[in-house]
Amino acid sequence: MLRRLRERFEFTRGLGFRLGSLLTVAILPIGLISVIQTLHLSREYERSSEIALLGRTSAAAAGERALLQGALGSADALGPAVLETLNNPGACSEIMSRFLQSTAIFAYAGFTRLDGRTDCSSVGGEHDLSDSIEFRDFVANPGTFVTSSGNMPIMGGSMVTVSQPLYQGEELLGFIAVAMSHDLLRSSHMTTYITEGVRILTFNNLGQVLSIDQDSAQDFSRYLPQDYDLTTLLSRNDTTFRALANNGEHRVFSVVPVVPGLVYALGSWNQTQSGVAGLGLTRFWAVLLPILIWAVSLTVAYFAVFRLVISHIGVLRQQMRRFAIGDRSRPPPVLRNAPQEIQDVSQTFHNMARILIRDEAALEEAVTEKTVLLKEVHHRVKNNLQLIASILNMQIRVITDDDARRVLRSVQDRVSSLAAIYHNLYQAEHLDLVEADRLIGEIINQMSKASVGPGTGLAVETRLAPLTLLPDQAVPLSLLATEAFTNAIKYAGMAAGQERPWVRVIMEQDEAGMTRLEIANSVGPAEPEADGSGLGSQLIEAFATQLDGEMTITEDAGQFALRLVFRAERVQKGAGPAPQDHQTLVLTSTARDGSQH
Numbered sequence: 001m002l003r004r005l006r007e008r009f010e011f012t013r014g015l016g017f018r019l020g021s022l023l024t025v026a027i028l029p030i031g032l033i034s035v036i037q038t039l040h041l042s043r044e045y046e047r048s049s050e051i052a053l054l055g056r057t058s059a060a061a062a063g064e065r066a067l068l069q070g071a072l073g074s075a076d077a078l079g080p081a082v083l084e085t086l087n088n089p090g091a092c093s094e095i096m097s098r099f100l101q102s103t104a105i106f107a108y109a110g111f112t113r114l115d116g117r118t119d120c121s122s123v124g125g126e127h128d129l130s131d132s133i134e135f136r137d138f139v140a141n142p143g144t145f146v147t148s149s150g151n152m153p154i155m156g157g158s159m160v161t162v163s164q165p166l167y168q169g170e171e172l173l174g175f176i177a178v179a180m181s182h183d184l185l186r187s188s189h190m191t192t193y194i195t196e197g198v199r200i201l202t203f204n205n206l207g208q209v210l211s212i213d214q215d216s217a218q219d220f221s222r223y224l225p226q227d228y229d230l231t232t233l234l235s236r237n238d239t240t241f242r243a244l245a246n247n248g249e250h251r252v253f254s255v256v257p258v259v260p261g262l263v264y265a266l267g268s269w270n271q272t273q274s275g276v277a278g279l280g281l282t283r284f285w286a287v288l289l290p291i292l293i294w295a296v297s298l299t300v301a302y303f304a305v306f307r308l309v310i311s312h313i314g315v316l317r318q319q320m321r322r323f324a325i326g327d328r329s330r331p332p333p334v335l336r337n338a339p340q341e342i343q344d345v346s347q348t349f350h351n352m353a354r355i356l357i358r359d360e361a362a363l364e365e366a367v368t369e370k371t372v373l374l375k376e377v378h379h380r381v382k383n384n385l386q387l388i389a390s391i392l393n394m395q396i397r398v399i400t401d402d403d404a405r406r407v408l409r410s411v412q413d414r415v416s417s418l419a420a421i422y423h424n425l426y427q428a429e430h431l432d433l434v435e436a437d438r439l440i441g442e443i444i445n446q447m448s449k450a451s452v453g454p455g456t457g458l459a460v461e462t463r464l465a466p467l468t469l470l471p472d473q474a475v476p477l478s479l480l481a482t483e484a485f486t487n488a489i490k491y492a493g494m495a496a497g498q499e500r501p502w503v504r505v506i507m508e509q510d511e512a513g514m515t516r517l518e519i520a521n522s523v524g525p526a527e528p529e530a531d532g533s534g535l536g537s538q539l540i541e542a543f544a545t546q547l548d549g550e551m552t553i554t555e556d557a558g559q560f561a562l563r564l565v566f567r568a569e570r571v572q573k574g575a576g577p578a579p580q581d582h583q584t585l586v587l588t589s590t591a592r593d594g595s596q597h
Helices: 003-009 015-060 062-084 089-101 133-140 182-187 228-234 283-324 342-399 401-426 436-451 471-491 535-546
Strands: 108-113 145-152 157-168 171-181 198-204 207-213 239-245 250-259 265-269 459-464 503-507 514-522 551-555 559-567 583-586
Touching: 015 198, 015 239, 015 250, 015 265, 015 283, 062 089, 062 108, 062 133, 062 157, 062 171, 062 182, 062 265, 089 108, 108 157, 133 145, 133 157, 145 198, 145 207, 157 182, 157 535, 171 182, 182 207, 228 250, 228 265, 283 342, 342 401, 401 436, 401 471, 401 551, 436 459, 436 471, 471 503, 471 514, 471 535, 471 559, 535 551, 535 559
Parallel strands: 459 503
Antiparallel strands: 108 171, 145 157, 157 171, 198 207, 198 265, 239 250, 250 265, 459 583, 503 514, 514 559, 551 559
């Protein structure tokens, strides 16, 4: 896992990445200062915009403030006249009518008693307002109210009503109401360039909408903040806040009092649609500008360093790689257009490569000479051993005593085994390695052809796994195989139920690196034991000890097997000729004159 992570982040070790990191650290303070200053300016701009919105909202509602304050003053002024004519409804109504005629602002004026009767009003006559919402609100909580009346016949339509309680001493008699139209209040909103883009709404302390500006009278709810009720905005008096509007826009909202405690104005403003807002610095540009500066600086610095350093280092690295994988045709050229420091490194590498090429050529020549000499030694030893084997063979032919012939044949087999070892060393690509499977196969073939008697029909089966050994192990292993195979041929008999005698040689390896050599032969029923000197068994035990292996001998019904398990000093090498994994060699003996028996 750690190695995989290191490989994934290998690019962090490159010169380009480290250079970029250092430049980033160098530019970071400047970028941070730029971001902080720009964000500070952005916040100051946004704060000034919010303060301007408060002023815009207050200025837009200035006309409505004047109308409502005038209505409150008029209601207070009508109070003494109503008290003087309280018992004369006709005179009281006459006063209300003259009041409306003297001003074009109000559409209704009247006095309503605590029982809901209105017999003093600008419309004359007696009316019952006990079922109106305004009357019930006043009875429940007597005080000054500014409400939006429904479509009431006595007032001639929907009006904005200003109600003032009327007292005679400490006794509450009712309330005096003056009303004006919604259109009059809406027309009082100022629409100069100062309020461009601002939507204005006025509402009372009960959350009831009193007026809406003309541009958004159709559907003002889309300009209101989400998840806010108008009554909850009373706590934000003389403040501004940002929220998501019902139409999905991010807007700035302000709440200012029109008539403190009674009527408030709500301003809703989308800065992005304002020409003034477009002149300000936003947080986006506050972050983007330092990033652009960093990217441009990093790009210029990287390409400058790439041209001066990285490209030349890349060329030098390729020269080193080619030299490392064996390109010795000529010393790598010196980089002439590189900076002086890199040119010095290139010159040093050129000199080192030239010296190594010269020394390697001398070493290769010496190794070649020594290899030729060593091969010649192996070849001469092999020839001498083969000469001794041939002399022994000639001696065997002239001796008539069977015991002497058997002893000389055993010596000849051992000498032939040694000759086969040196033959393999002579032909091997690496002089210090021996292909044990190939060597043992050759020894078995030679002994099978030379030692099998006439007419025996002996079957020899071999399964030899590829195995490369050092000569220190290959020599005792091959000699052990020679002695064991000689004994197997000597004592092989016809087992019950089989067509011919057999000898089997198996060599294999397991995953733990242990090598198993097994040489087995068939045993005939009730065969007399052959005479022997016991020298072969002694040699087998000596070779097994030399290999530091564990040898076991088993004899079952119809089979005798010798098994040797040892740890091979295995040497990895290039793939050689694959041995025959399983072969059965059926031999028939030939006489010395070549006739078939």
